[in-house]
Amino acid sequence: xxxxxxxxxxxxxxxxxxxxxxxxxxxxxxxxxxxxxxxxxxxxxxxxxxxxxxxxxxxxxxxxxxxxxxxxxxxxxxxxxxxxxxxxxxxxxxxxxxxxxxxxxxxxxxxxxxxxxxxxxxxxxxxxxxxxxxxxxxxxxxxxxxxxxxxxxxxxxxxxxxxxxxxxxxxxxxxxxxxxxxxxxxxxxxxxxxxxxxxxxxxxxxxxxxxxxxxxxxxxxxxxxxxxxxxxxxxxxxxxxxxxxxxxxxxxxxxxxxxxxxxxxxxxxxxxxxxxxxxxxxxxxxxxxxxxxxxxxxxxxxxxxxxxxxxxxxxxxxxxxxxxxxxxxxxxxxxxxxxxxxxxxxxxxxxxxxxxxxxxxxxxxxxxxxxxxxxxxxxxxxxxxxxxxxxxxxxxxxxxxxxxxxxxxxxxxxxxxxxxxxxxxxxxxxxxxxxxxxxxxxxxxxxxxx
RNA sequence: CGGGCUAUAGCGCAGUCUGGUAGCGCGUCCGUCUGGGGGACGGGAGGUCGUAGGUUCGAAUCCUGCUAGCCCGACCA
Numbered sequence: 001x002x003x004x005x006x007x008x009x010x011x012x013x014x015x016x017x018x019x020x021x022x023x024x025x026x027x028x029x030x031x032x033x034x035x036x037x038x039x040x041x042x043x044x045x046x047x048x049x050x051x052x053x054x055x056x057x058x059x060x061x062x063x064x065x066x067x068x069x070x071x072x073x074x075x076x077x078x079x080x081x082x083x084x085x086x087x088x089x090x091x092x093x094x095x096x097x098x099x100x101x102x103x104x105x106x107x108x109x110x111x112x113x114x115x116x117x118x119x120x121x122x123x124x125x126x127x128x129x130x131x132x133x134x135x136x137x138x139x140x141x142x143x144x145x146x147x148x149x150x151x152x153x154x155x156x157x158x159x160x161x162x163x164x165x166x167x168x169x170x171x172x173x174x175x176x177x178x179x180x181x182x183x184x185x186x187x188x189x190x191x192x193x194x195x196x197x198x199x200x201x202x203x204x205x206x207x208x209x210x211x212x213x214x215x216x217x218x219x220x221x222x223x224x225x226x227x228x229x230x231x232x233x234x235x236x237x238x239x240x241x242x243x244x245x246x247x248x249x250x251x252x253x254x255x256x257x258x259x260x261x262x263x264x265x266x267x268x269x270x271x272x273x274x275x276x277x278x279x280x281x282x283x284x285x286x287x288x289x290x291x292x293x294x295x296x297x298x299x300x301x302x303x304x305x306x307x308x309x310x311x312x313x314x315x316x317x318x319x320x321x322x323x324x325x326x327x328x329x330x331x332x333x334x335x336x337x338x339x340x341x342x343x344x345x346x347x348x349x350x351x352x353x354x355x356x357x358x359x360x361x362x363x364x365x366x367x368x369x370x371x372x373x374x375x376x377x378x379x380x381x382x383x384x385x386x387x388x389x390x391x392x393x394x395x396x397x398x399x400x401x402x403x404x405x406x407x408x409x410x411x412x413x414x415x416x417x418x419x420x421x422x423x424x425x426x427x428x429x430x431x432x433x434x435x436x437x438x439x440x441x442x443x444x445x446x447x448x449x450x
Numbered sequence: 451c452g453g454g455c456u457a458u459a460g461c462g463c464a465g466u467c468u469g470g471u472a473g474c475g476c477g478u479c480c481g482u483c484u485g486g487g488g489g490a491c492g493g494g495a496g497g498u499c500g501u502a503g504g505u506u507c508g509a510a511u512c513c514u515g516c517u518a519g520c521c522c523g524a525c526c527a
Binding site for chain 2: 009011012013014015016017019027028034036037090091092108109138140142143144146150151155157209218282283284285286318319320323352354355356357358385386387388389390391392393394396405407408409410417
């Protein structure tokens, strides 16, 4: 993309409404614009990041064997009355009436609808196990939205639902989700720690939240520092293997890690003092096993091998896709701006032409741009005639992890400069070498999409 | 929903107390000079001062209602 053809309304000054760093940078980098309280338009740069995150979530869900689908944002209240949640959910649920005076709502989650789909079409244990998921906009009418997309009213969420014959199978689904979530967050450059949590209005016994450590996190968290040394890494997991998935669960949840909701001082004190940590975290996902809560209430049963109808065991699993954009920034920035992890960066590399209009510099940039694009990379070429300082400041603000700087001075010696945003380290090399380096850096991070 | 506050140009703000020609910085547009970390000079565009009503010869300014947004709290992914 050429910057001169892009829509990137960056701000030099910080809008007054933004309190936390991710909100400030998202506004300043021209990623979002508030439409009303807790509701945002996603401008091209922000939308690009959102889509990258979404694609990673899709890829990892597909890898785990889950089926993508899509359910409506507006739902009839009837199903929610059936589960009893129409009354339980309270003011957080946005309710409305259609022209026939029927009660409707904007979905905050979709257990009822998916259960309705299930019970209408699945009747045999032979069709199990089944896990379907969607990435869809949700609405929760928060009393006080704040922190930009971190705590908006409208938000993009991946929500998945598993249906299993037995509790044992459903717990495997739970473990499988835990594994796939660990993998998903790592690909986004995040360390998200599974912590024992409270189930809230979803209900159920087993639940873990995934938290990213950040000073601005909304939850206080207590954990054994050993847990931050765990890496999922590049291991090859067979998602159909109960043993393998369970082993990962054991590895990642055996040490103390809880949010303030479930914190147990006595248990925490059993952790050696040197390893006890109290910090803050941002919740970026949660997994639940809730057994037959919805299947019993809504009659979602299958016939087992013995011919008897039994309610299915279920769980649901969420990833806060739009919230992750903010969480990643909270976890990865400096005073000049965002620092995108390679896996989610909107553009792979910025090309800064230090002297637009200089024939040699222009030509070198065009060649770089074409060669990078040909390799499937996404460069953002600043071809404007702004001065160098301004170009650098914009690149730093929008957080591209790598930058190639091209100027007449370097070109005299046949070199350009490759700079790492995170470390600030620069290296001079030929344009060809820079292209190869960037291609090599991003080889493990090319999101294939769907 | 309780408490506090704000609304003037795209963004950040002054002007309101004490009523009388709507301002500043940044951004933006045009031109010239510049050119390796937000450059200089010159010239422009852009605001029914959130909204409705009231007081007044006259309202951004005083009064009343409404709306929107922000902060603290409770709540929440």
